[in-house]
Amino acid sequence: MLSIKNLHASVEDKQILKGINLEIKAGEVHAIMGPNGAGKSTLSSIIAGNENYEVSEGEIFLDGEDLSELAPEERANKGVFLSFQYPVEIPGVSVTNFIKTAINEKRKANGQDEMPANEMLKLIREKSELLEMDRKFLSRSLNEGFSGGEKKRNEIFQMAMLEPKIAILDETDSGLDIDALRIVANGVNKLKNENNAVLVITHYQRLLDYIIPDFVHVLMDGKIVKSGGAALALELEEKGYDWIKSELN
């Protein structure tokens, strides 16, 4: 599925990732945890193809295909999905119109015709119910005036619609109250199957109570310094990140 090899990356000459190696197989849930500034969000942006970051070394493969030469939209259409930490507002473009456009662009990229309107409506209804979204919500302008919880729910709604191979959830738990957290996590769990994979990027362990990871990796100073099972997350929650630092030294 997703394979990251010796990834080095910088932004404005500042080295942020210093050799990341990560193998995610179909059906797995991985979590990357780490203190602020460790490079967690940089990693997710780079996988998605954000050109503000420069990859100086290393490769990213999706199902054996090298992604480095592909534009963000090409990666997306091959099944990379990023749930943004701070989703942007697009005034005047409704949630429905936006997802319709995205779905049809994906179909176009894969040589398919546009999705028939009735099929689209059915799918939208089904997926919005999964995320317990109000019908009125669908006609609102994308992210404009949304609460933190609404924004994140909308991200997962889009994920549900697009059915990516690999979904990266960047700090999806930030700004969520406990009910929204449960709904979002529940949505992710229902979408999870043996053909796709999830990479959860988080500062806190909280989300991992709901989305149980198979593997937990600790990212510090641009490198994965420790990997383990779900128990590692609990240990981090309890002890913080300092003990790993001292362990490393």
Next chain:
Amino acid sequence: MSKYTEEDLKVELENKEYEYGFYTELDSETFPVGLNEDIIRAISQKKEEPQWMTDWRIEAFRAWQEMEEPEWANVQYEKPDFQAISYYSAPKKVDPNKTLDDVDPELLAMYKKLGISIDEQKKMNNIAMDIVVDSVSVATTFKKTLAEKGIIFMGISEAIKEHPELVQKYLGTVVPQKDNFYAALNSAVFSDGSFCYIPKGVKCPMELSTYFRINQAGTGQFERTLLIADEGSYVSYLEGCTAPSRDENQLHAAVVELIALEDAEIKYSTVQNWYPGNKEGKGGVFNFVTKRGLCEKNAKISWTQVETGSAVTWKYPSCVLKGDNSIGEFYSIAVTNNFQQADTGTKMIHLGKNTKSTIISKGISAGKSQNSYRGLVQIGSRADNARNFSQCDSLLMGNNCGAHTFPYIESKNASAKIEHEATTSKIGEDQVFYCNQRGIPTEKAIALIVNGFSKDVLNKLPMEFAVEAQKLLEISLEGSVG
């Protein structure tokens, strides 16, 4: 990276030609260049006009000679040489009865290129169309169906002959001959345009539409539109415009007068796509237009415009809210790219009591263009309880363009309520990346963002037009983010 970048797109679009930039070889009759009273008499004679019309033109011409070209607009251009323009050009083979079968086949081929098939028009029953090429109206469809309801829809030259009482009664009542420099010029030399009269209590059953086309080189287009909605009637009217790509600037100075009598409603929509000039700013149409409507008691006029073309635009569709309870609306999207300049907006003149006006203006600037909103809200001393709401939003693309807002408010009545809101924003890289991440390529992403920005106005257009306008916005702006 092999990725198709915004830069590539920009290059491709800069080299992309204006879609309507073709010229059709038509056998035309064109007057020699220059302007004097003899030319005006010749135009009037050519059109077999009555004496009062000739006199009206001469009066306007004399006034024009005393006037100075206005310079207050936020635009810069080389002033046209009015003696270097031909003021009359007409495709030769126009049958006076204008049955479509007699229309020059070259003309019909041109309509096809423009995406107007008159044959289809004949079958469709929701739009009646008048087509004006250079100086004359060449085809009007659905005349018969409309006549059954007493609706008159024809070229204005024809109306001067067939309905002189109506033309004489209303022509120049909203935009007087001496109103401004270009209105005076138009009054002197106008060659054709559309005339429309909706009788009392009649709801016009279809959209009326005029398609304007400048074809000949070295000619100006001066059309005059006069639309009268009699008491309690309703009409929705559309106009579209295109011109060939030429290196020289062409002058378009139109006058549109709307008269909405008691309880009448007029909806007037424009999709203006005159040739904007090339990417270096060479050529393009100078669009200096006066549009104004008069509302009697309980009447309503809505102007909706999508302005994507022209090198220089100078245009303020306005409403004189004379009658009590009358309503004026102005919805505008003005797009400028490359070296285009637009100074556009509206005037809402509140004279009657309880009059209401709404102004929604969306300006989109890209390239090295300058886009200005200029609007006047005037509340007269007797206009008790007048209300106005204005919203002016500007969207900028790139770092070399400009957006300007010049709102003027003059109130002489303390009971007036006037609201003005304005915003300026830029298409963000983060918005584009967000769309990209959902599989939407950059050019589509920009179209989506721009359409979202313009939605409030696009929604006001009749369906068929809204789709066309949306496409036009995409074409005008693709590749402008960088």
